[in-house]
Amino acid sequence: MERAAIKREYQDIIMASNQETLPEIDVVERVMGRINGLGDRRSSFLQGIMRNTTVLGSLIGLILMVSVTAYAASEYIQIRNTAGTVKVQYIPATNEAAGSATAYHKYAKLAQAFAKPGELIAYYVKDNKASKKEAVLQFEYKEQRIRSYSDFEKEIKRTGAPKLPEVANGYAFDYGKVFPSIPSTDAEKGKAFYRDNLRELTARANKDASGEKMFMKAVPWSEPATVSGIYTKGKAHIGIYATLMHGGDMYVEQEQENKTDKIRVAGTEVVYNSVKKQSVSYEYLNWYNEEQDAYYTLTSYGDKSLSKEQFLKLAKELIEQK
Amino acid sequence: MPTLIVIEDIKLKEVLTSSQDSMSAKELEILIATIQEGDVRQYSVIVKAFQQPIYRYCCRLLANKQDAEDAVQDILVKAYQTLHLYKRAEHFSAWLYRMAYHHCLNLLRKRRLHNRVMRIIRLETLSASPAQEIDNGWYTPSLARALTMLSPEERSLLILRVFEEQSYTEMSEIFKIRPNALIKRMKRIKRKVQKAMNSEEEIDWSEQQLNVNTKI
Numbered sequence: 001m002e003r004a005a006i007k008r009e010y011q012d013i014i015m016a017s018n019q020e021t022l023p024e025i026d027v028v029e030r031v032m033g034r035i036n037g038l039g040d041r042r043s044s045f046l047q048g049i050m051r052n053t054t055v056l057g058s059l060i061g062l063i064l065m066v067s068v069t070a071y072a073a074s075e076y077i078q079i080r081n082t083a084g085t086v087k088v089q090y091i092p093a094t095n096e097a098a099g100s101a102t103a104y105h106k107y108a109k110l111a112q113a114f115a116k117p118g119e120l121i122a123y124y125v126k127d128n129k130a131s132k133k134e135a136v137l138q139f140e141y142k143e144q145r146i147r148s149y150s151d152f153e154k155e156i157k158r159t160g161a162p163k164l165p166e167v168a169n170g171y172a173f174d175y176g177k178v179f180p181s182i183p184s185t186d187a188e189k190g191k192a193f194y195r196d197n198l199r200e201l202t203a204r205a206n207k208d209a210s211g212e213k214m215f216m217k218a219v220p221w222s223e224p225a226t227v228s229g230i231y232t233k234g235k236a237h238i239g240i241y242a243t244l245m246h247g248g249d250m251y252v253e254q255e256q257e258n259k260t261d262k263i264r265v266a267g268t269e270v271v272y273n274s275v276k277k278q279s280v281s282y283e284y285l286n287w288y289n290e291e292q293d294a295y296y297t298l299t300s301y302g303d304k305s306l307s308k309e310q311f312l313k314l315a316k317e318l319i320e321q322k
Numbered sequence: 323m324p325t326l327i328v329i330e331d332i333k334l335k336e337v338l339t340s341s342q343d344s345m346s347a348k349e350l351e352i353l354i355a356t357i358q359e360g361d362v363r364q365y366s367v368i369v370k371a372f373q374q375p376i377y378r379y380c381c382r383l384l385a386n387k388q389d390a391e392d393a394v395q396d397i398l399v400k401a402y403q404t405l406h407l408y409k410r411a412e413h414f415s416a417w418l419y420r421m422a423y424h425h426c427l428n429l430l431r432k433r434r435l436h437n438r439v440m441r442i443i444r445l446e447t448l449s450a451s452p453a454q455e456i457d458n459g460w461y462t463p464s465l466a467r468a469l470t471m472l473s474p475e476e477r478s479l480l481i482l483r484v485f486e487e488q489s490y491t492e493m494s495e496i497f498k499i500r501p502n503a504l505i506k507r508m509k510r511i512k513r514k515v516q517k518a519m520n521s522e523e524e525i526d527w528s529e530q531q532l533n534v535n536t537k538i
Contacts (some may be wrong), residue, residue, distance in 0.1 A: 003487045010484040013515060016465035017485070025377050025391055028369045031398045035362060091431055136388065185386050251431045 023134060077252075077260050079269050079288045087288050088250045088295060090260070107214050111140035114216060118144035120180050123216035124201035126208075137189075137198040139182045139219075145175040152176035152229070161227035162242045162292045165321065169306065169314045171231035171238045180221040181246070193219075236302035240318065242294045250288070250295045265312055266319045272308060285311045287319065351410055358405055365405075369398050372415070375486065376422050382481040383426045383474070393429060397422045416495035419482070423496065427474050468518035476511050483508055 007014065079088035111121040121140045146152040149166045155178050156163055166173050183194045201215045208215070224244060231238040243250070254260075261272040270287040283305065285298040298315060300306040306314065350371075357364050373394055380390035380397075401421055408417050461469065469477055479497070482488045490501040490508075499507070 006483065006487050010512065012519070013465065013480070013484055013512070016462040016519065022378055022381055023387070025373055025394065027373050027391065027395050027398070028366050031369045031373075031395050031402075032363075032366050034395065034399050035365060035402050134387070184388075 076254070077262060077271055079271070081288070081290045086249065087245070087290070088252065088286070090252045090254045092254060107138065108140050110214060111138075111216055112142055115140065115142035115218065117142050119218045120182070120221045121216050122197045122201065122219045123214055124198065124205055126205045126213050126215070135198060135202050137183075137194060137201065141180055141182070143177060143179075145177060147175050149173045149176070156227060159222055159224040159227075161224040161244070162289070162294050163321070164227060164229040164240050164242070165318070168229070168231040168238045168240060168317075169310055171233040171236070174230045174232040174237070176227070176229040178224050179226045181223040181225040181244075232302075234303065236304045237300070238306065238314070239297070239299040239301070241297040241299075242289070242292070243297075245293050245295055247293065252286070263312065266316045268319050270312070270315050270319075272311065283308070283311065285315050287315060289319070347413075350414055354405070354408065354410075354414060357402075358408075365402055368401075372418055373398065375415075376418065379419065379422055379481060379486060380426055382485055383423075383478055384429060389429065393422070393425055397425050400425065412495055413492070416492060419496045423475075423478050426478075430474060464519040465515070468515040471514065471518050472511065476507075476514075479504070479508060480511055480515065 076092075077088070077090040078086045081087050107123060107125050111123050115121045119142050121142070123138050123140065124135065125138070146155055152173070152175075153163070155161075155176070159178050159180075161178050164176065183189055183191070188194060197217070197219055201217065204215045205212075226241065226243045228239065228241040231240070255275070257277050258273055258275045261274070263270055263272055265287075268287050268289070270285055272283065272285055274283050275281060282299075282301065284300070285296075287296050288294075289296060296315075296318065298311060298318070300311065353364055353367060357368070376397060377390055377394045380393045381387055384390050384393065397418070401418055404421075408414065469480075472480065475497070479493065482493050482496070488496075490504050493499075493504055494501045497504070
């Protein structure tokens with residue numbers, strides 16, 4: 001009775017949704033495997049963290065801290081666009097690890113070994129046990145540090161990423177990076193770029209008789225997800241990071257040790273973050289560029305750091321830059 | 323065998339759509355008690371029974387099949403880890419749906435930060451915009467747009483009522499909101515969605531920029 005009433009009551013909403021039946025899933029084995037190996041998983045996770053930290057070095061350590069970010073215990077920072085919509089929202093930090101997709105880790109490493117710097121690799125892993133499952137294409141991008149500013153400019157132009165300066169507060173350009181946007185949603189996976197590459201790689205996998213499990217190829221890309229520049233003076237460095245939000249919102253996790261100060265610079269609200277912990281202290285700046293729909297992070301690290309005034313001055317230059 | 327509190331018969335046969343053998347509420351409670359006492363293997367029966375409804379719910383809420391499949395696994399593992407906290411005074415399915423709701427909420431929030439900032443650092447893939455996350459073929463553009471105007475809780479209520487066909491009593495247990503208040507709330511949500519859908523039909527969809535509301 002109630003079901004029929006629901007169908008009548010929400011007929012228009014039901015009609016406006018896809019009536020396609022969802023695929024059946026079977027995660028029993030995977031869930032039970034995880035439950036039985038909870039102790040092992042915990043140690044693997046810690047090893048993963050340690051490996052990442054070792055490989056990516058001190059800069060990455062800083063950025064990881066940046067990404068867990070600033071939080072004034074009593075309030076949550078919000079940055080709105082001119083229409084009044086919240087575009088950047090600070091939220092309490094959680095202790096949970098981000099993401100759980102580790103099944104492809106070894107294949108990601110193989111793709112990294114296969115790729116040249118700057119290449120985006122699409123790969124398909126044949127899984128005989130899951131023949132009924134929907135085939136999935138994975139991507140791996142090999143980082144490219146562009147050392148010449150003119151080459152960096154060309155890459156920015158090619159991808160349409162926000163332009164970063166050649167000099168920042170008297171610090172010379174050291175290197176820049178542009179990361180590609182990678183299909184991960186159902187909408188993107190419905191596009192020709194994803195479908196065609198998936199079709200090609202699954203066809204190769206189906207024809208293969210050698211027992212190969214992984215099939216991959218380099219695919220051209222042009223849509224940027226982030227652009228960053230590192231600037232150096234002696235042993236001191238400045239990092240400028242712009243993350244393209246593509247119409248979405250930015251959520252920033254905050255730790256209680258972090259103090260934030262929202263300041264208006266050149267008509268834009270910037271957040272000055274000061275983090276003081278027993279083991280480390282650092283400062284950085286964030287703001288939202290509405291015109292570019294990009295979230296900026298400005299960091300300073302090395303043997304000396306920018307003062308608050310220098311941070312704000314540099315932010316002003318970047319905000320005013322056309 | 324532990325003493326069991328026999329609860330009223332819930333619509334388990336409907337909930338247990340992925341299970342070959344549906345259980346009564348009493349059987350489910352006995353099963354949970356057995357697992358709570360240490361028989362881990364029995365948990366596979368719970369997984370088998372609830373994986374599909376929780377997957378459907380996560381799919382609609384996250385609007386992404388792969389994320390939903392990952393989420394189902396995480397939720398069911400988390401449910402096992404916290405099963406000792408489950409009290410038989412409430413329905414297990416309500417307890418599990420509430421866990422799924424909070425898990426999805428966290429995922430929606432984390433997408434912003436981890437997908438757009440941390441993954442860069444970890445040399446991993448990036449997610450697309452929330453607009454694309456919801457504009458994925460699940461809904462017509464006008465409904466997708468309307469859904470972005472709802473809070474995650476409103477969206478969740480709508481999904482459970484409309485697509486999972488849950489009763490107000492069941493929803494009341496999940497969200498700890500009185501059924502009467504839920505009825506009023508659902509009416510408001512329905513009006514909000516219909517109004518947004520009607521106004522959107524007059525606008526060129528391709529030029530719209532969506533903005534998923536994932537505020538807490």
